[in-house]
Amino acid sequence: xxxxxxxxxxxxxxxxxxxxxxxxxxxxxxxxxxxxxxxxxxxxxxxxxxxxxxxxxxxxxxxxxxxxxxxxxxxxxxxxxxxxxxxxxxxxxxxxxxxxxxxxxxxxxxxxxxxxxxxxxxxxxxxxxxxxxxxxxxxxxxxxxxxxxxxxxxxxxxxxxxxxxxxxxxxxxxxxxxxxxxxxxxxxxxxxxxxxxxxxxxxxxxxxxxxxxxxxxxxxxxxxxxxxxxxxxxxxxxxxxxxxxxxxxxxxxxxxxxxxxxxxxxxxxxxxxxxxxxxxxxxxxxxxxxxxxxxxxxxxxxxxxxxxxxxxxxxxxxx
Numbered sequence: 001x002x003x004x005x006x007x008x009x010x011x012x013x014x015x016x017x018x019x020x021x022x023x024x025x026x027x028x029x030x031x032x033x034x035x036x037x038x039x040x041x042x043x044x045x046x047x048x049x050x051x052x053x054x055x056x057x058x059x060x061x062x063x064x065x066x067x068x069x070x071x072x073x074x075x076x077x078x079x080x081x082x083x084x085x086x087x088x089x090x091x092x093x094x095x096x097x098x099x100x101x102x103x104x105x106x107x108x109x110x111x112x113x114x115x116x117x118x119x120x121x122x123x124x125x126x127x128x129x130x131x132x133x134x135x136x137x138x139x140x141x142x143x144x145x146x147x148x149x150x151x152x153x154x155x156x157x158x159x160x161x162x163x164x165x166x167x168x169x170x171x172x173x174x175x176x177x178x179x180x181x182x183x184x185x186x187x188x189x190x191x192x193x194x195x196x197x198x199x200x201x202x203x204x205x206x207x208x209x210x211x212x213x214x215x216x217x218x219x220x221x222x223x224x225x226x227x228x229x230x231x232x233x234x235x236x237x238x239x240x241x242x243x244x245x246x247x248x249x250x251x252x253x254x255x256x257x258x259x260x261x262x263x264x265x266x267x268x269x270x271x272x273x274x275x276x277x278x279x280x281x282x283x284x285x286x287x288x289x290x291x292x293x294x295x296x297x298x299x300x301x302x303x304x305x306x307x308x309x310x311x312x313x314x315x316x317x318x319x
Contacts, residue, residue, distance in 0.1 A: 011215040012195065012206070014222070019134040019188055021046075023180040025126040027101070027109045031056070033086040033117035036093035042079030046127050046138065048183055049074045049084070052165040054120030059083040063144050068122075073161065075145040075190050077138050086120065123164055125183050130275075132267045133222055137191070140206055142198070145190045160185055208252040213238040213245065225265050226288045231257050266302040269295070273310045280307055 024045060031037075031054075039047070049058070051068045058066045058074060060082045067087075068074055076082060083093050094113070102110040129135055147157060160182055167178050195201045208214045217238040221229055234257060235245035249257045265287040272283060284295030299307045 011209040011219040011222075014219060015133045015137045015209065016188055016191065019129060019131070019137065019184070019191070021127040021129055021180060021184055021187060023107060023125060023183065024128050025107050025109065025124075026179050027111050027124040027126075029111040029113070029120075029122040029124060031086065031112075031120045031122065032114035033120070034090045035114035035120075036083060036085035036090040037096050037099065037113065038093040039082050039084065039096045041081045042126060044128065045079045046129065046187070047076040047079065047082075048125040048127060048186060049076070050123045050125075050161060050164050050186075052121045052123055052161075054118060055087075056084050056120050056122060057087050058144075059085070060144050066144070066146060070161070070165075071158065072146060072148040073157070073186050073190065075141075075147075075187060076143070077141040077145065078143060080143050084122070086114070086118070091115070121165075123179075125179060127180075127183055127187070130271060132264070132271060135267075136205060140201070140204065141191065141194065142200070145194055147186075147190045147193055156189065157186075160189075205253060208249070211248070211252060213240050214249055214252055217245070217249070221261060221264065225261075225268055226286055228288065229258075229261050234261075262298060263302065266299055269299060269307070270303065270310060273307055277311075283307070 049056075049068060050073050051070050053070060055067055055069045058068055060076065060080055066074070068084075085093065099111055099113050102112075104110060129138055164179065164182050164186075167182065195206070202210065209218060217234040220237040221227070221234060227233075231246055232242050234249075235242045238245050240248070246257055249260070253260060255263075269283060269287045272278070272286070276283075278286070280295070281292045284290075284292045287295065289295035289298065296307055303310070
């Protein structure tokens with residue numbers, strides 16, 4: 001069976017390591033006061049805002065307004081609708097997609113908008129996270145995360161924000177790739193700061209990852225979802241008795257061990273089916289099922305559709 005993880009294993013660190021982002025859109029905005037923009041819901045996406053000159057006010061429902069300045073970054077991890085504006089006396093907000101843009105490339109735009117007054121520059125990144133462990137981590141985050149460079153002891157934020165500002169201004173070849181990598185750094189660092197300080201970062205799935213015993217079992221299962229896991233084998237990974245492990249797991253995660261294993265495998269399989277043409281029989285084995293039929297039954301119970309339907313949507317065969 002799978003070897004027990006060494007004491008140095010870092011389950012939470014592994015989840016952060018898998019936080020690889022795909023840049024969906026980068027927009028360099030030049031906004032002159034007065035101005036106001038409404039950004040709609042961005043389902044399944046996160047937004048990263050970096051003010052590189054001037055200032056802007058961010059409004060998200062249920063959160064206090066926040067003034068954004070060049071020495072900070074703001075992450076909206078769940079694509080929540082929000083308004084960005086120039087401050088008191090701003091006009092009625094214009095929907096984002098009603099504002100003309102200059103398209104630099106397929107995913108890179110320039111937006112100019114406003115009344116001709118004081119200038120604010122904003123680099124706006126829309127990002128997608130496709131890996132299941134990373135998505136589970138992102139799902140735990142609050143509606144808004146803000147990091148201020150004034151609180152940055154090591155200088156990493158100031159330096160990275162300078163690189164973002166320079167890259168957004170220069171529009172050099174490969175700019176999208178560079179911005180994606182810089183966005184990776186900013187998002188991971190913002191999340192690390194939240195994990196270190198927020199009380200809610202010590203609850204539920206995150207608490208289970210931090211747990212000395214359950215975290216080891218979770219990491220083993222996440223690393224090898226195809227293994228023939230059972231409560232007994234995962235208890236051995238956790239160095240606990242079967243009954244104590246089962247009770248501790250359910251208390252931390254709110255669901256039985258094997259239910260979690262099945263749900264995890266199915267989420268991985270769903271993502272894999274959207275990205276790979278691999279035959280279903282191989283997909284079944286990849287995620288721990290001895291036969292395509294057993295895999296299809298588990299998949300259909302979880303998602304209400306057969307795995308082939310997910311692949312048909314990917315291929316554009318059905319709506």
